[in-house]
Amino acid sequence: MNAKAFFHSKTNLTAFKTSLLDAFLARQYISSPKKKNTLIQSQTWADSHIDLLALDLKPAANIVTITAGACHALAYLSCKPAAIHCVDENSAQLALLEIKAKALIHLPDYDAVLKFLAQPHQSDNLKRYQRHLRANLSEAASHYWQKRNLLGRPRYYAFSNNLQEHGYYNTSLRFLRFLLIQLGARFDKLPLAKDLAQQNHIFEQDILPALQNKTFLFLMRRRFILNQLGFNQNQINKLKNTKQDANRDTNQAELSQLLIQRLRRLLCDFSIAENHFAQQVIGSTYQIQLQQSLPLYLQKNVFPQLRQYAHRIHPHQHRLIDFLQQQSPQSIDAFVLQDHLDYLSSEEIKSLWQEINRCAAPGAKVLIRSLGTQLPLPQVVFQSEQASWQTNALRNQELQSKDRCALYGSLFVLDKK
Incomplete structure (x- = not known):
């Protein structure tokens, strides 16, 4: 295929530009998290x-x-x-x-x-x-x-x-959390919820709009951002649960929605007071007065x-x-x-x-x-x-x-x- 035929398609041109952007940023600005002497995570993300x-x-x-x-x-x-x-x-x-x-x-x-x-x-x-x-x-x-x-x-x-704020992936998580707060997310309201119904309401009203912001979605469709959060290409493919095809932007859009769905489950399906994973994601420290929170x-x-x-x-x-x-x-x-x-x-x-x-x-x-x-x-x-x-x-x-x-x-x- 010649270059003229390839770039005739607007979709192909967009995909090409996106691919170049990902490759450039990944190589020039983002260091690899796979170094064998770099702290990657300070806590285990498994229950x-x-x-x-x-x-x-x-x-x-x-x-x-x-x-x-x-x-x-x-x-x-x-x-x-x-x-x-x-x-x-x-x-x-x-x-x-x-x-x-x-x-x-x-x-x-x-x-x-x-x-x-x-304790921090x-x-x-x-x-x-x-x-x-x-x-x-x-x-x-x-x-x-x-x-x-x-x-x-x-x-x-x-x-x-604060030990829980250290580590390669934790730093990336802090950056995204800061960005979402600038886009209007109110994570500070979640620990005040009295039950799961209130958590769901707060998520819908005060967090979801920021997650659906075009700036945030643009970042979550970038491969190098997902790499910084710990997802390699194998995992990205598994998240998509579909074969690679020419319409890469559509796949990445579906992927960003899937990540939002999982974040919703993390923040809405379990009591924040009893879920230290959710506490870390929203920037809270362990609620040490509650043993079940640890x-x-x-x-x-x-x-x-x-x-x-x-x-x-x-x-x-x-x-x-x-x-x-x-x-x-x-x-x-x-x-x-x-x-x-x-x-x-x-x-x-x-x-x-x-x-x-x-x-x-x-x-x-x-x-x-x-x-x-x-x-x-x-x-x-x-x-x-x-x-x-x-x-x-x-x-x-x-x-x-x-x-x-x-x-x-x-x-x-x-x-x-």
Whole structure:
């Protein structure tokens, strides 16, 4: 096709300009979030209560999980596991995991842990770090938290500010929240709602108009903005749930509406007072006076178990498949993959699943989340005569409906027969 024929179509011209804009901004102005020493997220965007329901962990379980923000892994300590192996290529996420685990062990009491990990503007946290944590960190974790940022402050100053506002994706989320506020969104009204009906009314009247603003929609149709929020191209395709076609703008428009629908569910289907995910999205801090408002690993009723078993957290800086290749056959009772499969190609998934199948103990479970609505596994996993995995679609849907994070499109629990 010659250039004249291509540009004859206004739609093609618009798509071409949009593609150039995305590529230029992505390369020239937006740094990659995939650096292996950059903190990506300071909390896990997955509901630990749902994880525990799904996995039904027994005492002395051997667990492997993607590290992410570490909140979920620490919550699993309440089930008295034999070991929790947290695997990540990113040394920053492992340093975050370690300092959270060491805080549970070495800070004087529950109140000190809560102030260190959940409350913003606690200048005494600098003393807590120096007195109780620094000497107990590994060399790698200590190096990470001692390193100074561009302002000349050591990274551990994050604990005297607001830990939940730190991390690559959190910074992007703050930018979008600021933009929406400038466009008229009133997130500050949501915590004042007395019930779900009021939350829905506030969303419709005071938030949705900003989400439908042309400026905001324009940004949400840009690939580089979605990348900054943590969506890679595989996930964008899963969100669209449709094959790529020439009408790229239409696909992106549908995608922005889908994201708005999920945000609506996050902010309207669960009480704000009991949903720390919603609190983080709207810019609120944890409502520490309400225990049910806190992530599970920060709730007082599980603190004694977490303190007792936190030494059973084991960080590993590896690719997941490389770690599993080092494990003995039938040695793992639970695999928590989060949305890891969304980032892999079909061939990579097949190779990873071979190792999961080899390492899985009898009765093992695998927990998978996806931004799409389809199970991101090849059908051969279930179709061969040697297939040893099963899943319950109704149970998966029930768990997904209760997940307060609400940003994922699906959740799957696989059981080994």
